Amino acid sequence: MILIGRTPYATCQTAANVKALRTKLFTTDGYEPRVRPIDDQSLPIAITVDLYLLAINDLSEVSETLKTTAFLGLEWEDAFLRWTPASYNKTEYAFWPQVEMVGGSKGIIMDYYEANSGWDIIDSSWSVDTETGDSTINFSIRLRRKPLYFMLSVIFPIIALAILNLCAFLLPNECGERAGYAITVFLAFAVFLTIVSSSLPQNSESVSLVAIFLIIQTTCSTLITILVLALLRLGSFDEKDEKVAVPRVLTFLMRKLKWKSRSKCSKVETEKDGKMHDSQSSLPDASESKVSRIEMPTQLHENRLFKEASTVDEFSWKEVVVFLDVVLFVIFAIILTTSLLGCLVGAQRNAVN
Known part of the structure; x- marks a missing residue:
């Protein structure tokens, strides 16, 4: 809440000068506020209008409307309010009533305040500002949401x-x-x-x-x-039509995190079966000794290639996806x-x- 009033610009030294001036203007001269304040009544009155913008409250782009907080300042020359400053102790300016805002000792009084269901008042304050030429008192309330x-x-x-x-x-x-x-x-x-x-x-x-x-x-x-x-x-x-190798970066990360591989387990089982088959084939057989000697190097070569392929394809893409899900x-x-x-x-x- 902001209340604005005028500060006392009268430069006279005593209240008698202001009373004499007011008596002269409004009683002796018979000032009439319903008569246009100009000597030649056929001429218009020049009024200076200024808009003092305080805040922009809302802007609606759809309806193209703007809501603001502002006040108008109007100034014009009143031909019926003239005097000689020397006759009134050099009084050049006078305002009636002369007002200066003064804050109360209690600030905002909440004796009759009804509590709000959504907000709590946690602090209140007031201040007086006279630097702009107008006496302005500001009341501030600090709220906190429940x-x-x-x-x-x-x-x-x-x-x-x-x-x-x-x-x-x-x-x-x-x-x-x-x-x-x-x-x-x-x-x-x-x-x-x-x-x-x-x-x-x-x-x-x-x-x-x-x-x-x-x-x-x-x-x-x-x-x-x-x-x-x-x-x-x-x-x-992992589909047969688009078989893609697992990148080494993912394989390295899964090894460092000790991710268990199903393909590695199957590889170990296959190697055990291969060893058992080799041991059985190494038994002496007189009828097939020559054939075994010829097949043994070929079988060892196939096992070595299988080990290399199993090492390269240590993890399947399904396992990689499960690993990435966890990470x-x-x-x-x-x-x-x-x-x-x-x-x-x-x-x-x-x-x-």
Whole structure:
């Protein structure tokens, strides 16, 4: 709330000068406010109009309307309010009534205030400003939102959607609904962002922590949707028609993290079967000794080639996809926890300040 009044510009030394001047203008001269203040009544009065803009409250681009807080300043020369300054102790300016704003000792009195269901008043203050030539008193009220309704209707649903977003990596890659699940969660975030944005002030100087957290989770949902589609494509590389080798970088990471490979286990079993077959074939047989001597080098060469191929194809693409699901789940879970804790710490600091 802002109240504006005029400061005393009268330069006289005593109240007698002001009384004598007022008596002369309004009593002796018989000032009549209903008569246009100009000697030649056939001429128009020149009025200077200035608009003092205080704030822009709302701008509607659809209806093309602008709501502002402002006041008009009007100035004109009154031909009936003239005097000789020397006759009144050099009084050049005078205003009636002469007002100067003075704040009360209690500031804002809330003896009759009814508590609001959504906001708490945590502080109030007032100040007087006379630097602009006008005496202005400003009353300020600091409000804090009651968090229960906002937590139940906004914060908890956002956190629940963020947790559901991580569950996209828990679905098996063979599940046909995996991509649809990720896209559905992304659309839910987009709708929720629209709803929350409509209830928050459209201010570019300070963005609310809820909007920041929601934007972070919407971005993560976008990345998760893209990654899920990419993992579906990687899972198809094991097909015979488009057999693609696993990159060495992924193989190296899976070895360092001690990821168990099914193909490695099958390779060991195959080697054991090969050794048993070799031991059985090494038994002396008089009728087939010559044939065994000829087949032994060829069989050893095939086993060596099989070992090399098994070493190259140590992990299948299905195992790589499962490995990436675990890694991405952990990464996005860390992002969710970090962003949530950061917003909570920021909200606590704002509440203290």
